[in-house]
Amino acid sequence: MNGWLTGGAIAIALGASYLIDSYGYDRGHAEATAAEQAKLHALKEEHSDLRDQAAQDYQLAFKQQVTRANAAEERLMATLVELETLEEEISERIPDVTTVYRTAPQAAPVAIPHCVFTRGWLRDYNAALGATARVPASRTGTASAAAEEAAEPAPGSDAELLESGVSPADILAHARDYGAWARGNLAQLNGLLDLHNTPPEE
Template identity: 55%
Template sequence: MISAAATGSIAYGFGFRYAEALGNSNLQTLKTTHAEQAGTAEKENRLQLLQQVARANESESLLFAAYESFKEEKRQLQERIPHVTTQYIPAPGAVAKPIPRCVFTAGWLRDFNTALGVSAPRPGTTAAAAEKAAWPATGTDAELLESGVTPADILAHAQDYGLWARSNLVQLNALLDLQEKD
Protein backbone atom coordinates (compact mmCIF):
# COMPACT_ATOMS: atom_id res chain seq x y z
CA MET A 1 0.00 0.00 0.00
CA ILE A 2 2.81 2.31 0.61
CA SER A 3 3.86 2.01 -2.90
CA ALA A 4 0.40 2.99 -4.21
CA ALA A 5 0.38 6.01 -1.89
CA ALA A 6 3.85 7.00 -3.04
CA THR A 7 2.87 6.58 -6.65
CA GLY A 8 -0.25 8.66 -6.08
CA SER A 9 1.77 11.32 -4.33
CA ILE A 10 4.31 11.45 -7.16
CA ALA A 11 1.53 11.57 -9.75
CA TYR A 12 -0.21 14.31 -7.77
CA GLY A 13 3.06 16.30 -7.63
CA PHE A 14 3.62 15.93 -11.38
CA GLY A 15 0.00 16.87 -12.10
CA PHE A 16 0.18 19.89 -9.81
CA ARG A 17 3.43 21.14 -11.36
CA TYR A 18 2.07 20.53 -14.86
CA ALA A 19 -1.16 22.43 -14.10
CA GLU A 20 0.81 25.21 -12.44
CA ALA A 21 3.14 25.52 -15.46
CA LEU A 22 0.18 25.46 -17.85
CA GLY A 23 -1.63 28.12 -15.75
CA ASN A 24 1.48 30.32 -15.66
CA SER A 25 1.89 29.94 -19.41
CA ASN A 26 -1.77 30.86 -20.02
CA LEU A 27 -1.49 33.80 -17.62
CA GLN A 28 1.60 35.10 -19.44
CA THR A 29 -0.19 34.73 -22.79
CA LEU A 30 -3.19 36.63 -21.40
CA LYS A 31 -0.95 39.39 -20.03
CA THR A 32 0.79 39.69 -23.40
CA THR A 33 -2.55 39.83 -25.23
CA HIS A 34 -3.87 42.50 -22.85
CA ALA A 35 -0.67 44.53 -23.21
CA GLU A 36 -0.93 44.37 -27.01
CA GLN A 37 -4.61 45.37 -26.88
CA ALA A 38 -3.82 48.23 -24.51
CA GLY A 39 -1.03 49.41 -26.81
CA THR A 40 -3.35 49.30 -29.83
CA ALA A 41 -6.10 51.14 -27.93
CA GLU A 42 -3.58 53.76 -26.81
CA LYS A 43 -2.42 54.34 -30.39
CA GLU A 44 -6.02 54.63 -31.62
CA ASN A 45 -6.97 56.99 -28.80
CA ARG A 46 -3.89 59.11 -29.39
CA LEU A 47 -4.73 59.35 -33.10
CA GLN A 48 -8.33 60.35 -32.30
CA LEU A 49 -7.12 62.93 -29.80
CA LEU A 50 -4.69 64.42 -32.30
CA GLN A 51 -7.47 64.57 -34.89
CA GLN A 52 -9.79 66.31 -32.42
CA VAL A 53 -7.06 68.76 -31.45
CA ALA A 54 -6.40 69.51 -35.14
CA ARG A 55 -10.14 70.11 -35.75
CA ALA A 56 -10.38 72.31 -32.66
CA ASN A 57 -7.33 74.32 -33.73
CA GLU A 58 -8.77 74.74 -37.22
CA SER A 59 -12.11 75.88 -35.79
CA GLU A 60 -10.37 78.27 -33.41
CA SER A 61 -8.34 79.72 -36.26
CA LEU A 62 -11.48 80.24 -38.36
CA LEU A 63 -13.23 81.79 -35.37
CA PHE A 64 -10.43 84.26 -34.70
CA ALA A 65 -10.23 85.12 -38.42
CA ALA A 66 -13.96 85.88 -38.36
CA TYR A 67 -13.51 88.06 -35.26
CA GLU A 68 -10.76 90.02 -36.99
CA SER A 69 -12.95 90.46 -40.05
CA PHE A 70 -15.80 91.72 -37.86
CA LYS A 71 -13.50 94.18 -36.10
CA GLU A 72 -12.27 95.54 -39.42
CA GLU A 73 -15.84 95.92 -40.72
CA LYS A 74 -16.81 97.73 -37.52
CA ARG A 75 -13.82 100.05 -37.80
CA GLN A 76 -14.81 100.94 -41.37
CA LEU A 77 -18.42 101.51 -40.38
CA GLN A 78 -17.39 103.73 -37.46
CA GLU A 79 -15.44 105.91 -39.87
CA ARG A 80 -18.59 106.38 -41.97
CA ILE A 81 -20.98 107.22 -39.11
CA PRO A 82 -20.31 111.00 -39.14
CA HIS A 83 -20.71 111.11 -42.92
CA VAL A 84 -24.04 109.28 -43.10
CA THR A 85 -25.58 110.87 -39.98
CA THR A 86 -24.78 114.53 -40.58
CA GLN A 87 -25.76 115.19 -44.20
CA TYR A 88 -28.16 113.95 -46.85
CA ILE A 89 -29.15 114.61 -50.45
CA PRO A 90 -32.88 115.34 -50.77
CA ALA A 91 -33.02 114.19 -54.42
CA PRO A 92 -30.65 112.71 -57.00
CA GLY A 93 -28.28 115.38 -58.29
CA ALA A 94 -29.06 117.80 -55.43
CA VAL A 95 -26.44 119.28 -53.17
CA ALA A 96 -25.86 117.64 -49.80
CA LYS A 97 -27.50 119.40 -46.88
CA PRO A 98 -27.26 118.97 -43.13
CA ILE A 99 -29.64 116.31 -41.86
CA PRO A 100 -32.62 117.78 -40.06
CA ARG A 101 -32.60 117.28 -36.31
CA CYS A 102 -33.94 113.88 -35.35
CA VAL A 103 -35.54 113.48 -31.94
CA PHE A 104 -35.90 110.18 -30.13
CA THR A 105 -38.11 110.43 -27.09
CA ALA A 106 -37.36 108.83 -23.75
CA GLY A 107 -40.35 106.54 -24.33
CA TRP A 108 -38.96 105.50 -27.70
CA LEU A 109 -35.60 104.74 -26.09
CA ARG A 110 -37.32 102.77 -23.28
CA ASP A 111 -39.27 100.69 -25.82
CA PHE A 112 -36.15 100.22 -27.98
CA ASN A 113 -34.23 98.90 -24.97
CA THR A 114 -37.17 96.71 -23.94
CA ALA A 115 -37.33 95.22 -27.46
CA LEU A 116 -33.66 94.29 -27.11
CA GLY A 117 -34.27 92.62 -23.76
CA VAL A 118 -32.72 95.31 -21.58
CA SER A 119 -34.67 95.43 -18.34
CA ALA A 120 -35.60 98.59 -16.51
CA PRO A 121 -33.65 99.47 -13.38
CA ARG A 122 -35.38 97.98 -10.33
CA PRO A 123 -36.75 100.34 -7.70
CA GLY A 124 -34.24 100.92 -4.95
CA THR A 125 -31.17 100.17 -7.10
CA THR A 126 -28.45 102.76 -7.37
CA ALA A 127 -29.21 103.78 -10.95
CA ALA A 128 -28.00 107.11 -12.22
CA ALA A 129 -30.57 109.84 -12.87
CA ALA A 130 -29.94 109.61 -16.60
CA GLU A 131 -30.61 105.87 -16.51
CA LYS A 132 -33.88 106.47 -14.63
CA ALA A 133 -34.87 109.12 -17.16
CA ALA A 134 -34.49 106.55 -19.94
CA TRP A 135 -37.20 104.43 -18.30
CA PRO A 136 -40.18 106.78 -17.88
CA ALA A 137 -43.52 105.23 -16.98
CA THR A 138 -45.84 104.50 -19.89
CA GLY A 139 -48.45 107.19 -20.49
CA THR A 140 -46.56 109.94 -18.65
CA ASP A 141 -45.35 113.19 -20.12
CA ALA A 142 -41.81 112.11 -19.22
CA GLU A 143 -41.87 109.48 -21.96
CA LEU A 144 -42.25 112.26 -24.54
CA LEU A 145 -39.14 114.15 -23.40
CA GLU A 146 -36.09 114.13 -25.65
CA SER A 147 -33.78 111.22 -24.82
CA GLY A 148 -30.59 112.76 -26.17
CA VAL A 149 -29.99 109.76 -28.42
CA THR A 150 -28.87 110.64 -31.94
CA PRO A 151 -28.96 108.68 -35.20
CA ALA A 152 -25.19 108.25 -34.83
CA ASP A 153 -25.75 106.66 -31.39
CA ILE A 154 -28.26 104.21 -32.86
CA LEU A 155 -25.94 103.31 -35.73
CA ALA A 156 -23.03 102.79 -33.32
CA HIS A 157 -25.26 100.59 -31.17
CA ALA A 158 -26.34 98.59 -34.23
CA GLN A 159 -22.67 98.00 -35.05
CA ASP A 160 -21.93 96.74 -31.54
CA TYR A 161 -25.07 94.61 -31.45
CA GLY A 162 -24.36 93.22 -34.92
CA LEU A 163 -20.81 92.35 -33.89
CA TRP A 164 -22.12 90.57 -30.80
CA ALA A 165 -24.79 88.67 -32.75
CA ARG A 166 -22.42 87.66 -35.56
CA SER A 167 -19.76 86.56 -33.07
CA ASN A 168 -22.33 84.37 -31.32
CA LEU A 169 -23.43 82.92 -34.66
CA VAL A 170 -19.85 82.11 -35.68
CA GLN A 171 -19.22 80.44 -32.31
CA LEU A 172 -22.40 78.40 -32.57
CA ASN A 173 -21.63 77.30 -36.13
CA ALA A 174 -18.07 76.37 -35.15
CA LEU A 175 -19.38 74.23 -32.28
CA LEU A 176 -21.94 72.58 -34.56
CA ASP A 177 -19.25 71.90 -37.17
CA LEU A 178 -17.02 70.32 -34.52
CA GLN A 179 -19.90 68.18 -33.29
CA GLU A 180 -20.68 67.03 -36.85
CA LYS A 181 -17.05 66.04 -37.45
CA ASP A 182 -17.02 63.95 -34.29
Protein backbone atom coordinates in the same frame (compact mmCIF):
# COMPACT_ATOMS: atom_id res chain seq x y z
CA MET B 1 12.92 -18.61 2.14
CA ASN B 2 10.10 -18.38 -0.32
CA GLY B 3 8.17 -16.23 2.15
CA TRP B 4 11.10 -13.86 2.37
CA LEU B 5 11.33 -13.67 -1.38
CA THR B 6 7.62 -13.13 -1.66
CA GLY B 7 7.75 -10.41 0.96
CA GLY B 8 10.73 -8.82 -0.81
CA ALA B 9 8.97 -8.98 -4.13
CA ILE B 10 5.96 -7.30 -2.60
CA ALA B 11 8.14 -4.61 -1.08
CA ILE B 12 9.86 -4.05 -4.40
CA ALA B 13 6.55 -3.96 -6.19
CA LEU B 14 5.18 -1.50 -3.68
CA GLY B 15 8.28 0.65 -3.93
CA ALA B 16 8.13 0.62 -7.71
CA SER B 17 4.43 1.43 -7.60
CA TYR B 18 5.14 4.33 -5.26
CA LEU B 19 7.88 5.59 -7.50
CA ILE B 20 5.66 5.31 -10.55
CA ASP B 21 2.78 7.03 -8.75
CA SER B 22 5.08 9.72 -7.43
CA TYR B 23 6.57 10.28 -10.87
CA GLY B 24 3.09 10.42 -12.41
CA TYR B 25 1.93 12.90 -9.77
CA ASP B 26 4.96 15.09 -10.21
CA ARG B 27 4.64 14.95 -13.97
CA GLY B 28 0.91 15.72 -13.86
CA HIS B 29 1.49 18.57 -11.42
CA ALA B 30 4.26 19.99 -13.58
CA GLU B 31 2.12 19.75 -16.71
CA ALA B 32 -0.85 21.40 -14.97
CA THR B 33 1.37 24.14 -13.60
CA ALA B 34 2.91 24.73 -17.03
CA ALA B 35 -0.54 24.88 -18.61
CA GLU B 36 -1.75 27.41 -16.02
CA GLN B 37 1.38 29.49 -16.47
CA ALA B 38 0.87 29.42 -20.24
CA LYS B 39 -2.75 30.59 -19.78
CA LEU B 40 -1.64 33.32 -17.38
CA HIS B 41 1.07 34.45 -19.79
CA ALA B 42 -1.43 34.51 -22.68
CA LEU B 43 -3.89 36.49 -20.54
CA LYS B 44 -1.18 38.98 -19.59
CA GLU B 45 -0.25 39.40 -23.24
CA GLU B 46 -3.89 39.90 -24.18
CA HIS B 47 -4.33 42.54 -21.49
CA SER B 48 -1.10 44.21 -22.57
CA ASP B 49 -2.32 44.28 -26.18
CA LEU B 50 -5.65 45.73 -25.08
CA ARG B 51 -3.88 48.41 -23.03
CA ASP B 52 -1.64 49.27 -25.97
CA GLN B 53 -4.63 49.48 -28.33
CA ALA B 54 -6.59 51.61 -25.86
CA ALA B 55 -3.62 53.96 -25.50
CA GLN B 56 -3.28 54.24 -29.28
CA ASP B 57 -7.02 54.87 -29.67
CA TYR B 58 -6.89 57.54 -26.97
CA GLN B 59 -3.88 59.25 -28.55
CA LEU B 60 -5.57 59.25 -31.96
CA ALA B 61 -8.84 60.62 -30.53
CA PHE B 62 -6.90 63.27 -28.60
CA LYS B 63 -4.98 64.35 -31.72
CA GLN B 64 -8.24 64.56 -33.67
CA GLN B 65 -9.84 66.61 -30.90
CA VAL B 66 -6.86 68.98 -30.81
CA THR B 67 -7.01 69.34 -34.61
CA ARG B 68 -10.73 70.15 -34.48
CA ALA B 69 -10.20 72.59 -31.60
CA ASN B 70 -7.41 74.37 -33.49
CA ALA B 71 -9.53 74.59 -36.64
CA ALA B 72 -12.51 75.94 -34.65
CA GLU B 73 -10.27 78.53 -32.98
CA GLU B 74 -8.85 79.62 -36.33
CA ARG B 75 -12.35 80.06 -37.75
CA LEU B 76 -13.41 82.03 -34.69
CA MET B 77 -10.35 84.29 -34.85
CA ALA B 78 -10.94 84.90 -38.57
CA THR B 79 -14.58 85.81 -37.88
CA LEU B 80 -13.60 88.18 -35.07
CA VAL B 81 -11.07 89.90 -37.35
CA GLU B 82 -13.77 90.30 -40.01
CA LEU B 83 -16.15 91.78 -37.42
CA GLU B 84 -13.51 94.18 -36.16
CA THR B 85 -12.79 95.33 -39.72
CA LEU B 86 -16.49 95.85 -40.37
CA GLU B 87 -16.88 97.80 -37.10
CA GLU B 88 -14.03 100.11 -38.09
CA GLU B 89 -15.49 100.68 -41.55
CA ILE B 90 -18.93 101.49 -40.14
CA SER B 91 -17.40 103.80 -37.52
CA GLU B 92 -15.63 105.74 -40.25
CA ARG B 93 -18.86 106.09 -42.25
CA ILE B 94 -21.18 107.07 -39.38
CA PRO B 95 -20.43 110.83 -39.50
CA ASP B 96 -20.98 110.94 -43.28
CA VAL B 97 -24.23 109.03 -43.43
CA THR B 98 -25.84 110.71 -40.40
CA THR B 99 -25.06 114.40 -41.01
CA VAL B 100 -25.86 115.11 -44.68
CA TYR B 101 -28.03 113.64 -47.42
CA ARG B 102 -28.99 114.24 -51.05
CA THR B 103 -32.55 114.98 -52.06
CA ALA B 104 -31.83 113.47 -55.52
CA PRO B 105 -28.92 111.58 -57.12
CA GLN B 106 -27.32 114.71 -58.64
CA ALA B 107 -28.31 117.14 -55.88
CA ALA B 108 -25.74 118.67 -53.56
CA PRO B 109 -25.55 117.22 -50.04
CA VAL B 110 -27.54 119.14 -47.45
CA ALA B 111 -27.70 118.84 -43.69
CA ILE B 112 -30.00 116.13 -42.39
CA PRO B 113 -32.97 117.64 -40.55
CA HIS B 114 -33.02 117.20 -36.82
CA CYS B 115 -34.37 113.74 -36.00
CA VAL B 116 -36.25 113.31 -32.74
CA PHE B 117 -36.38 110.06 -30.81
CA THR B 118 -38.60 110.36 -27.78
CA ARG B 119 -37.72 108.95 -24.40
CA GLY B 120 -40.62 106.53 -24.79
CA TRP B 121 -39.20 105.39 -28.11
CA LEU B 122 -35.81 104.88 -26.47
CA ARG B 123 -37.43 102.95 -23.60
CA ASP B 124 -39.21 100.59 -25.98
CA TYR B 125 -36.18 100.25 -28.25
CA ASN B 126 -34.09 99.12 -25.31
CA ALA B 127 -36.88 96.87 -24.00
CA ALA B 128 -37.10 95.17 -27.41
CA LEU B 129 -33.38 94.40 -27.23
CA GLY B 130 -33.46 93.38 -23.58
CA ALA B 131 -31.15 96.30 -22.74
CA THR B 132 -31.30 99.00 -20.10
CA ALA B 133 -32.72 102.44 -20.78
CA ARG B 134 -29.29 104.04 -20.63
CA VAL B 135 -27.58 104.67 -23.94
CA PRO B 136 -23.80 104.24 -23.72
CA ALA B 137 -21.69 106.93 -25.35
CA SER B 138 -20.83 105.78 -28.84
CA ARG B 139 -17.27 105.57 -30.02
CA THR B 140 -18.03 108.43 -32.39
CA GLY B 141 -18.72 110.67 -29.41
CA THR B 142 -22.15 111.70 -30.73
CA ALA B 143 -24.25 110.39 -27.84
CA SER B 144 -25.46 113.33 -25.80
CA ALA B 145 -25.24 113.58 -22.03
CA ALA B 146 -29.01 113.89 -21.93
CA ALA B 147 -29.39 110.53 -23.66
CA GLU B 148 -26.96 108.90 -21.25
CA GLU B 149 -28.70 110.29 -18.16
CA ALA B 150 -32.32 109.93 -19.31
CA ALA B 151 -34.41 107.93 -16.85
CA GLU B 152 -36.89 105.42 -18.21
CA PRO B 153 -40.30 107.13 -18.38
CA ALA B 154 -43.47 105.27 -17.48
CA PRO B 155 -45.72 104.29 -20.41
CA GLY B 156 -48.44 106.90 -20.96
CA SER B 157 -46.62 109.58 -19.00
CA ASP B 158 -45.87 113.02 -20.38
CA ALA B 159 -42.15 112.28 -19.92
CA GLU B 160 -42.19 109.54 -22.54
CA LEU B 161 -42.84 112.10 -25.25
CA LEU B 162 -39.84 114.25 -24.34
CA GLU B 163 -36.81 114.18 -26.62
CA SER B 164 -34.32 111.52 -25.62
CA GLY B 165 -31.31 113.24 -27.14
CA VAL B 166 -30.46 110.12 -29.14
CA SER B 167 -29.30 110.86 -32.67
CA PRO B 168 -29.27 108.72 -35.83
CA ALA B 169 -25.50 108.40 -35.31
CA ASP B 170 -26.12 106.96 -31.84
CA ILE B 171 -28.58 104.41 -33.22
CA LEU B 172 -26.18 103.36 -35.97
CA ALA B 173 -23.28 103.08 -33.51
CA HIS B 174 -25.45 100.98 -31.22
CA ALA B 175 -26.47 98.71 -34.10
CA ARG B 176 -22.78 98.35 -35.01
CA ASP B 177 -21.83 97.31 -31.48
CA TYR B 178 -24.85 95.12 -30.91
CA GLY B 179 -24.42 93.40 -34.27
CA ALA B 180 -20.75 92.71 -33.54
CA TRP B 181 -21.68 91.30 -30.13
CA ALA B 182 -24.43 89.08 -31.57
CA ARG B 183 -22.31 87.78 -34.45
CA GLY B 184 -19.35 87.19 -32.13
CA ASN B 185 -21.57 85.08 -29.88
CA LEU B 186 -22.92 83.22 -32.90
CA ALA B 187 -19.40 82.51 -34.13
CA GLN B 188 -18.45 81.12 -30.72
CA LEU B 189 -21.57 78.98 -30.57
CA ASN B 190 -20.97 77.63 -34.08
CA GLY B 191 -17.37 76.89 -33.12
CA LEU B 192 -18.51 74.86 -30.11
CA LEU B 193 -21.10 73.01 -32.19
CA ASP B 194 -18.52 72.23 -34.86
CA LEU B 195 -16.09 71.02 -32.21
CA HIS B 196 -18.57 68.64 -30.60
CA ASN B 197 -20.50 67.51 -33.68
CA THR B 198 -17.63 66.85 -36.09
CA PRO B 199 -17.23 63.10 -36.55
CA PRO B 200 -13.77 61.68 -35.85
CA GLU B 201 -11.45 61.47 -38.81
CA GLU B 202 -10.98 58.05 -40.34
